[in-house]
Amino acid sequence: MLAETGHFAIVLAFTVALAQAVVPLVGAQRNWPGWMAFGDAAASAQFFLIALSFGALTYAFVVSDFSVALVASNSHSTKPMLYKVTGVWGNHEGSMLMWILILALYGALVAWFGRGLPERLKARVLSVQSMIAVAFLAFLLFTSNPFLRLGQPPLDGRDLNPLLQDPGLAFHPPFLYLGYVGLSMSFSFAVAALIEGRVDAAWARWVRPWTLLAWVTLTIGIGLGSWWAYYELGWGGWWFWDPVENASFMPWLIAAALLHSAIVVEKRDTLKSWTILLALLGFSFSLIGTFIVRSGVITSVHAFANDPERGQFILWILCIAIGGSLTLYAARAHTLRSNSVFSVVSRESGLVVNNLLLMVATVVVFVGTLWPLVAEITTGRKISVGPPFFDAAFTPFMIALVMVLPFGATLPWKRGQARRTARNLRGVAALSIALGLLVWSFQTGGRILAPIGLTLAAWLVLGAGWDLLLRARIGDVPLSNTLRRLQKLPRSDWGKAVAHGGLGLLIFGISAITAWEQEDIRVAKIGEPFQVGQYSFELTRVDPVTGPNYQAEIATVFATKNGQPVATLRPERRFYPVARMPTTEAGIDMGLTRDLYVVIGAKQGDNAWVVRTYVKPFANWIWIGSIVMALGGLLSLTDRRYRVGAANRRLAPQPAE
Amino acid sequence: MKRLLLILCLLATPLAAVEPHEVLDDPVLEARARALSKELRCLVCQNENIDSSDAQVAQDLRLLVRERLVAGDTDDQVLDYIVYRYGEFVLLRPSWARGNAILWLIGPLALLAGGAFAVGSLRRRKVAATGLSEAEQARLDALTRED
Secondary structure (H helix, E strand, C coil), X not given: CHHHHHHHHHHHHHHHHHHHHHHHHHHHHHCCHHXXXXXXXXXXXXXXXXXXXXXXXXXXXXXXXCCEHHHHHHCCCCCCHHHHHHHHHCCHHHHHHHHHHHHHHHHHHHHHHCCCCCHHHHHHHHHHHHHHHHHHHHHHHHHCCCCCECCCCCCCCCCCCHHHCCHHHHCHHHHHHHHHHHXXXXXXXXXXXXXXXXXXXXXXXXXXXXXXXXXXHHHHHHXXXXXXXXXXXXXXXCCCCCHHHHHHHXXXXXXXXXXXXXXXXXXXXCCHHHHHHHHHHHHHHHHHHHHHHHHCCCCCCCCCCCXXXXXXXXXXXXXXXXXXXXXXXXHHHHHCCCCCCCCCCCHHHHHHHHHHHHHHHHHHHHHHHHHHHHHHHHHCCCCCCCHHHHHHHHHHHHHHHHHHHHHHHHCCCCCCCHHHHHHHHHHHHHHHHHHHHHHHHHXXXXXXXXXXXXXXXXXXXXXXXXXXXXXXXXXXXXXXXXXXXXXXXCHHHHHHHHHHHHHHHHHHHHHHHHHHCEEEEEEEECCCCEEECCEEEEEEEEEEEECCCCEEEEEEEEEEECCEEEEEECCEEEEECCCCEEEEECEEECCCCEEEEEEEEEECCCCEEEXXXXXXXXCCHHHHHHXXXXXXXXXXXXXXXXXXXHHHHHCCCCCCC | CHHHHHHHHHHHXXXXXXXXXXXXXXXXXXXXXXXHHCCEECCCCCCCECCCCCCHHHHHHHHHHHHHHHCCCCHHHHHHHHHHHHCHHHECCCCHHHXXXXXXXXXXXXXXXXXXXXXXXXXXXHHHHXXXXXXXXXXXXXXXXXX
């Protein structure tokens, strides 16, 4: 019964969305306040209806109602409760419902907290947001209904893919969707601005927080996915340049570009049409990502609901959304006048370079991802584009970006002096290079990559810190005065420094693990220690264990360093009988300077197992860096300028046109 | 019974990535083998290289790579040999020579095009805003610097 209620709620939400897509738009065009106000009520109603439906589906999973087809094929009565709940979005239909729920949530947030927004802009934004909802609700209803019943319910379900039964992965999709779908907000704002024909600082101040929020959640979502791959897949890989990873990475890159160019619109009232284009592209790439994940046109490790019919439906949504918005852009972009000029050496130019490099990197990832498809269609040859290509073709642009970043970030607006900025950063550059040389002289026969990576990382981290100190006028005023100034700096300045520093930490982690990882593969006998790097490992026992819905072998491995005990590792080999799938659970001792990572393989004769051991230096800095970047974004988000009240006061009343 | 089932299943699980017995005694050759393995795709897997894949085909390829290395092939000869036998699809780094030049050039080309576009439109905007051409602006700058 509840499943039918959920189904009915989606149908209702679909009709509400249809009305919301039309009524406020007409109201804004004709200046009818009642019609415009309809958008607010409809956005709330739409959200509650979809939430009701999501609740109904969650309930079906929680009580293991196997008469619902989706539950029967993705759940099992013995599955732990956490994974019964997260199983709701561990499949195509449920995750699509979650996607739509988040879309409706963003719309509702605009309705609830957008009191300071100009009425017509808000009406148009809600209308555009609802057009997206109409498309995806139709997609859900006509191709991917999560509430279909089974005539003869099975006694038990087929279980969720065991790889997905993991806390890291359980929360990876919600964050990713918050990011993907969050970009729909900047899209809706951009389309509304194009219809309106005006973009000003107030518009940028409204769009930037949504973009920041989307970027922060995307950062967390991608970080979680990467962390999960690291500990779950069994050899500590954390990024594979898989098409589905690329699908989430491209919107991230564009969101990063967009949140930088929106600063220029906000502070300097220029780069408007470029910013609008980025806002349109950001969500377009989210849609392309959705298409790649769910159509199966490109081979990926994330085999997820590969169905040509669904793919075709999303392709239509894609064409209409991208084609429509770009046509509108072509027709209207020239009306967006930019009102200020800037010299070649200025913060604006720095941000243009940032945008250029981020977009070129996006193009490389995009072309690399689609190349196999293009080559097969045009020449009939099957080829692969994998990590070696992306490492070689993508990295140079990121290195260039990092090299110019502290320069651009410390340049003044409008007109700067290259020599003066260079002089300001002389010390930071020297210190970073010295650090790199120091590491280079200490490492024995390692790759040149680590010293270079460390230099770049230090350049970013120290550069970010120095930028803050410069802003607090260190050297010009007494130290106590500087400290007071530091405290008074706007949160967005702190956010900028923290996010840039986080990128530095991330780069440090990546270069350290790539250059210095140590690996050992052997048949280990119980009681016979072996040496990997500075550590000695000893397999002491292997026990069979029965988990809630799996069987496992758990090994116990002692790690020592110079005779001192360091850690006890418990790598597992699990077998999930319902899904008939084996998984490995690595035994990891996490640390700030290194992870010890042990994986157990098959038994080889008496008292001996295949054991893979890795010492991964500074691995955790990859995720620490990601978290710090996200924190920087959040700090910026709490800046006074973006708080509702503050925005309210600064928004001049809009003249009626 | 459950125990037996477990044992049977664990026995039936596929091989894990590089197995100890595959590892070559010569560490230099082994390092080259590992590097080459990261360039080759496991044919039956979804986008995995043979170094980390646990499929039987991947193991066969890993052994083949080592066999060729022991026989004295250079890295390129090993790759050519494997492409000859398994087709271009195994290469994770599409080769420049086989019509993938655009793929490799797209980044630099995009940078050039984007850079030219940015410089062009900024210059145009400046002229539009100040009414001064580049030469006039330079002259103005020179004049203001004099006093």
